[in-house]
Amino acid sequence: MKVALIQMNSTDDKPANLAQARALIDETVAQERPDWIGLPEVFDFLGGSRAEKFAAAEILREGPAYELCRELAARHGVFIHAGSLLERNPNGESLSNTTVVFDRAGREIALYRKIHLFDVTTPDGAAYRESATFTAGTELATYDCEGLTFGCAICYDLRFPALFQALAAKGAQVLVLPSAFTLQTGKDHWETLCRARAIETQCWFLAPAQFGPHVVRDETRLTYGHSLVCDPWGHKVAMAGDGKGFVTARIDALSVARVRAAIPVAAQRRTF
Helix, strand or coil, X not given: CEEEEEEECCCCCHHHHHHHHHHHHHHHHHHHCCXXXXXXXXXXXXXXXXXXXXXXXXXXXXXHHHHHHHHHHHHHCCEEECCCEEEECCCCCCEEEEEEEEXXXXXXXEXXXXXXXCEEECCCCCEEEHHHCECCCCCCCEEEECCEEEEECCHHHHHCHHHHHHHHHCCXXXXXXXXXXXXXXXXXXXXXXXXXXXXXXXXXXXXCEEEEEEEECCXXXXXXXXXEEECCCCCEEEECCCCCEEEEEECCHHHHHHHHHHCCHHHHCCCC
């Protein structure tokens, strides 16, 4: 299976973000003909104020970001793992950071809401409080993609290995982590953590990421990029650099089976 990871520089201009996503997906399909395409976290809207986030958020299955990915999956005949988008919750008081996945016919086949919310202060002093705007998800999500089982996670989930172990226990052979990792944390932790999750679970690890600046109120913040594919041994198979674009790789079930047979950690795991 050929996979493509889209790297974007989303901002608080939703129409421009959707146009950017469309252009990059169209270009990727024209050049590479992948079977599966992954977008980064909050590809539809990144930055802005709390009020602007609410204004940009969509009622699930009714907004333009959802429709864009559904339409492109069907038109190009590819699976689209639609990074994450801002979903307006029914209570009207919070949002969800939500992944939706579409098959080659444009049918929704998976839904995941980010479980771990990014409430931290990074080394440069920037404070992030996702819980002030978002409600955490509670359910794991996997889906079948033509014989491979994919597991869903989003960005800050990366720091919680139990989630990935649980996905592997549910049969995941491929883990997908759309992200908007900060520059400060990404430069030190991104590649190490992605490779660690691949090694621990003996899964392929696909991490499409945001790169570049966006503005939160009057503050410019930077995301790290370096969208990454790791194999089940933890080798870095493909990595994007700086800027918008995409990277591709070929993945398979045989690699997963080979690594798990060589080092059978799942069968040897003990609980404490």
